[in-house]
Amino acid sequence: MEPRExxxxxxxxxxxxxxxxxxxxxxxxxxVFVMAFSILRNKEDALDAVQETFLRLYQKSGTYRPGHNFQxxxxxxxxxxxxxxxRKHQQKRREWETPRPLDEIPVAVExxxxxSRDSDLRSAFSxxxxxxAARQKMVFVMxxxxxxxxxxxxxxxxxxVGTAKSLHWKAVQNLRKMLTPYLGMER
Amino acid sequence: MKECPMKKSDWLxxxxxxxxxGRRTTVAEHLKECPECRKEEAELRRVLEGADAVxxxxxxxxxxxxxDALPGRIADYVYAGAGKPxxxxxxxxxxxxxxxxxxxxxxxxxxxxxxxxxxxxxxxxRRPETGPGGGRGYYASGEFLDRAELEMARRETxxxxxxxxxxxxxxxGTPSGQAGARPAASVAQARxxxxxxxxxxxxxxxxxxxxxxxxxDQIEMLFLELAQLSDDLPEAELAKVRNLMQDRQLLLxxxxxxxxxxxxV
Numbered sequence: 263m264e265p266r267e268x269x270x271x272x273x274x275x276x277x278x279x280x281x282x283x284x285x286x287x288x289x290x291x292x293x294v295f296v297m298a299f300s301i302l303r304n305k306e307d308a309l310d311a312v313q314e315t316f317l318r319l320y321q322k323s324g325t326y327r328p329g330h331n332f333q334x335x336x337x338x339x340x341x342x343x344x345x346x347x348x349r350k351h352q353q354k355r356r357e358w359e360t361p362r363p364l365d366e367i368p369v370a371v372e373x374x375x376x377x378s379r380d381s382d383l384r385s386a387f388s389x390x391x392x393x394x395a396a397r398q399k400m401v402f403v404m405x406x407x408x409x410x411x412x413x414x415x416x417x418x419x420x421x422x423v424g425t426a427k428s429l430h431w432k433a434v435q436n437l438r439k440m441l442t443p444y445l446g447m448e449r
Numbered sequence: 450m451k452e453c454p455m456k457k458s459d460w461l462x463x464x465x466x467x468x469x470x471g472r473r474t475t476v477a478e479h480l481k482e483c484p485e486c487r488k489e490e491a492e493l494r495r496v497l498e499g500a501d502a503v504x505x506x507x508x509x510x511x512x513x514x515x516x517d518a519l520p521g522r523i524a525d526y527v528y529a530g531a532g533k534p535x536x537x538x539x540x541x542x543x544x545x546x547x548x549x550x551x552x553x554x555x556x557x558x559x560x561x562x563x564x565x566x567x568x569x570x571x572x573x574x575r576r577p578e579t580g581p582g583g584g585r586g587y588y589a590s591g592e593f594l595d596r597a598e599l600e601m602a603r604r605e606t607x608x609x610x611x612x613x614x615x616x617x618x619x620x621x622g623t624p625s626g627q628a629g630a631r632p633a634a635s636v637a638q639a640r641x642x643x644x645x646x647x648x649x650x651x652x653x654x655x656x657x658x659x660x661x662x663x664x665x666d667q668i669e670m671l672f673l674e675l676a677q678l679s680d681d682l683p684e685a686e687l688a689k690v691r692n693l694m695q696d697r698q699l700l701l702x703x704x705x706x707x708x709x710x711x712x713x714v
Contacts, residue, residue, distance in 0.1 A: 280524055287520040295514065296507055305510045313523050320527045384506055387499035406500040407507055431457060438496045 268332045272323045287316050293333065293408060294340045300403040301344040303388065311347050315340040334417030337408065341400060341418070390440040398433035401426055455479065455486050464493055602652035603710050606661050609649055610707045613642055613668045617700060620675060639672040646672075664706045667699060 274282035291312060298311035318339050326335060391399060397419070404415045415426045455476065462468040463476050480487055589597075619635040646669045653662040674690055694700070 280528060283527065284520040284524050287523050288516075291516060291519055291523075292511060295511065299507055299510055300503075305513060308510070309514065309519075312519075313526055316523050317527050384499075384502045388503050388506075390499075391503070402500070406497075407504055427458065427461075431461060434461060434493065434496055437499070438492055441496060441499060 265329055265332065269326075269328045272326055275320060275323045283316075283320060286319065290333065290336055291316075294336065296408050297337050297340040297403070298344040298347075300407040301341070302348055307347060307351065308344075311340065311344045314343045314347070318343065331414065331417035334414055337404070337410075337418045338420075386441065386444045387437075390437050393440065394433050394436055397421075398429050398436065401429040402433040402437075405430055453479075453483060453486060455483075455489075460489070460493055464490070464497060599656050602656050602658070605649060605652060606658065606665070607707055607710045609642065609645060609665065610661075610668075610703050610710075612638065613672075614700060614703050614707075616642065617668075617671070617694065617703075636676065639675050643669065643672050643676065658710075661706050661710060664699075664702050667697065668703070671699070 268286075271282045271286055275286070294312050294315050295308055298315070299305065299308035302308050302311060315336070319336060322339075326332065391402060394402065400419060401415055404410045404418065405412070410418070412423045412426045412430075415421075416423045419426065421429075459468060459472065459476055463473060468476065480490060616635050616638050620639075646665060649665060650662075652658075653665065671690070671694060
C-alpha cells in the first residue's frame, strides 16, 4: 500500500472512522499474527497480542510519521507487545512443543515416520530459535516467518541493513551449531 | 591450494535465491568442484529446512483463524473501551511536520539558518567587554588615571628629595678646611636636579602639594647658589651657606616631607 494511502487511513482513524480502522486491520492482521505467533508460539495468545497491537495502533495513530515504513512501525509495536505478553504470561503458557527435553529428542532416527520426524524437528528447531540472543532471534523470525526483506527488518528493529544481515548470519550459524547432533551433521 | 572464493555474505543470499545472476553462476560452478563448500551448503540448507518446518506450523495456525471475522471483533474491542486516539500537542505536531522525510532537508536548512543567524546576532550585538575603550587596548577610568598621576608625582618628588639629600650631604658633610674636596660630580648632580625641578614644579602645583613645594623651592635656591659657586670659593662663603642650611634645618625638613609623601599623606 502506498504511504499516502496509509496516512489517509490513519487520519480517518483519528477522526473515529471505524471502517478505516477495519481496513488497516484486514491489510496487516496476518503479518502481525505471524510476528506474535513466532514469539508466543500459541494461537490464542498470538490473537490476544494481535488485538492489543491494533488497539495500540488506534491509540498511537497520531504519532506515525508520514513517509516512514508503516509495516515496520506496526511490526515493531507487535514485537514489543508480544514480548511483554510472553513475560507476563510465561507461567500460564501452554507447552507448544513436546514436553521432552531437547536432548531426548531423536530427530534423525531412520525408522520414524515422516510426520513424527517432522514434528520433532520443529520442536527441536523452535527450541533452538528460542535460545538465540534476542536480536538474532528477532531478525531470524522476521526474515523466515514474516518473510520480510532486510530493509523492512532494519526499519522495524531500527538497525542498519548491514547489521540485520550480520545478525541473521550469526543466528544461522548458532542454529547450525545447536542442531548439529539432531540433523545428523558431523562437526 | 586454490583459495575458496565463497564469501560469508554469499551463502545465505545463494540459498535464498537472492544472489545476482553472475555471482550465482560462479558459486554454483565452485560448488561442483569444492567438496568442503558442498558440505557447508548441505548443512546450511538443513538449518533453513528447520525454519521451513516451523513455518509450516505457523501456516497451520494461520489456517485456523477466521480472518474475515477478526477485524470486526478487534474493532468492537477497540471502539468499546479505548476512548479516542491520543492527540499530539501543538509542539509535537510541528515537530512531526518538520520530521517528515520530504521536509528533512528544509528542516535542516531552517535549523542551520537559525543557528547561524543567532551566532551572527550575538557577535554583532554582544556588549563590549572592555567598556568605552571600544575593545582595543587598555581601558582605565579617569579617576584611576588621576590617582596614578598623583602617585607618580609623589614618587618623583620623593626621588628628588632623596637625591637632593645626598648632594647636600656630599657638599656640606665634608669637614671644614677641605673646600677643595667638593666633588665635581656633586655640582653636576645639583645642576641636574635644578633642571628636574622645573618639570617637578608643574606636578607640585597640579596636585597642590604645598609643603613639598616649599621645601623643594628652598632646595632649589640652595642649589642655585651652589651652582654659581666657583671651585676657589673661600671656605667662609661655603660655611655661610652651610649655616643657612643648618639654621633652616633643611635636611630634617627634607626627611619629614619625604616620609609624609612615602606614607601617602
